[in-house]
Amino acid sequence: MTENTVTEETKEFRSGYVAVIGRPNVGKSTLINALVGEKVSITSKKPQTTRDRIMGVLTTDDTQYIFVDTPGFQTKHSSELLSRMNQSVKSSLADVDAVVLVIEATGWRPEDLTVLSLLSKEAKNVILAINKTDEVKESEAMLPLITESMQKFPFAEVVPVSAEKGRQLKVLLQVIRKFLPEGDKLFEDDIYTDKSPRFLAAEIIREKAFRLLGDELPYGVAVMIDKWEETDKLARIFATLIVNRESHKGIVIGEKGAKLREISRLAREDIEEMLGKKVYLEVWVRVRKGWGDDAGVLKSLGYGQ
Ligand SMILES: Nc1nc2c(ncn2[C@@H]2O[C@H](COP(=O)(O)OP(=O)(O)OP(=O)(O)O)[C@@H](O)[C@H]2O)c(=O)[nH]1
């Protein structure tokens, strides 16, 4: 075998950025977690779960994918937080090598079209991921949806997937790879996110609050880490759950403190798994009226930088 043949047979290494966008709740974060194989971004049934741009990195033998998870694009800008969230979606679109637009298998909705309108028709690197295919019974129903989608935008590829069931994810990765430039790794092999354990711990607590409180609580919950003490064997974490109103405080705490204890327990288990060590977690609740419009609070929470 000559040296030439060897070069031809060796696949070049590729690396690049992939923005994942879509309206709230379509499964963007679930998809990124499934692709990366680690929990980098929190997920819940409530829309507006993701508030900030979060990178999830997958490194394989021949490719490094840097996924950029974005907040669901909001059609109403009722607070400073929401407008910052939208801003972060728009800025994520600049300087990425490919874009994955996520919609649901049940079909296009007006909010999906609003997200689509952020993209330039000339863009050659937009992939449509039709998620939650496990929720539709007939797989043939996908064909008309694919045709309809191609009429709306010249997508480079359309890939039906199920983030939750792990369906078609390898196909999606192969498709994305085509759009990544040849180049070296931008992150070390063992790095899977750009966020600190502190940020991720705060997000995990927020996820449990979102999931356990369901519709009882509007979106006005934020989490701040007040103190973080860590040794080889143990992390002692003190956090505050910030709510908008006095009445919300009682909802979060629950009867005899039961809700808050459950939130803390579930969060502690996930943080222990993330850090690979025992965690002592203490969560307090504090009212801060209108924190979603307070630039100082938003900055200290790390939103929309
Ligand atoms: N059945 C089904 N449910 C899914 C799938 N992917 C995500 N979900 C669910 O959809 C809901 C929303 O998922 P997220 O990943 O939080 O959605 P998101 O697009 O990141 O939402 P925002 O961050 O609020 O914009 C969660 O309850 C997920 O479990 C899927 O493939 N099938």
Ligand SMILES: [Mg+2]
């Ligand atoms: Mg999300």
